Amino acid sequence: MTGSRSLAIDKLSGGYGDITVIRDVSLTVEPGKVVFVTGRNGVGKTTLIKLIAGQLAAQSGNIHFGDRDLRAEPPHSRRAAGIGYAPQESVVFDDLSVRDNLTLQYRDRDLARYEALFSSFPRLQERRAQRAGTLSGGEKKILSFCRAVAEDTDIVMLDEPTEGVQPENIERMASHVATDAAQGRGFLIVEQNLGFAERLADHTHVLDHGICVFDTPGGPGLRTRLAEKLAL
DSSP: OOOOOOEEEEEEEEEETTEEEEEEEEEEEOTTOEEEEEOSTTSSHHHHHHHHHTSSOEEEEEEEETTEEOTTSOHHHHHHHTEEEEOSSSOSOTTSBHHHHHHTTSSSOOOGGGHHHHHHOHHHHHTTTSBGGGSOHHHHHHHHHHHHHHSOOSEEEEESTTTTOOHHHHHHHHHHHHHHHHTTOEEEEEOOOHHHHHHHOSEEEEEETTEEEEEEEOSTTHHHHHHHHHTO
């Protein structure tokens, strides 16, 4: 993938059946940019990313990746188009080994594509023969993160990637995101860790009751701006 296409969401609405959770949300992820979506629990952040990934059907609005309209396309087509996704829950296949989790989507079982990630997260390599279901919650998150980041995609969507992860590993995650973004890859990250957002964000959107109530560029003071808004 070249990292040359933008992901553009325009007035997207949707939810579960007849229940509308997300209402008229718009955002853009340009090549090389890291965009965060944050907000309290239960305000629709995961629903938004599932709508973009195709796991939920949109009620209205548009999803464009470059000049391609993705709204009617199934999840596997969106992945094939160049949009990766690491979900918040059910992040690994528990009954498969760590190695199988990392290579399931490839015709080969070569782990060489994970060399840089194994350097940052050596325990994954050490436990490659271990059943993924025996990992801790934080280790499962790291496994899911590595799988998504190693894929050949233009955009990576991460839903609460730092949940349950130790601080030193969160910093390693941030380093990989920053490195890939510098090379032209776009990221859309749902996250409540404001320090992680302040470290990486080019732009952040705050959701409340399924509506974007605030958006702000990144940079110094982002954590304070977001904390003040989230306290409302």
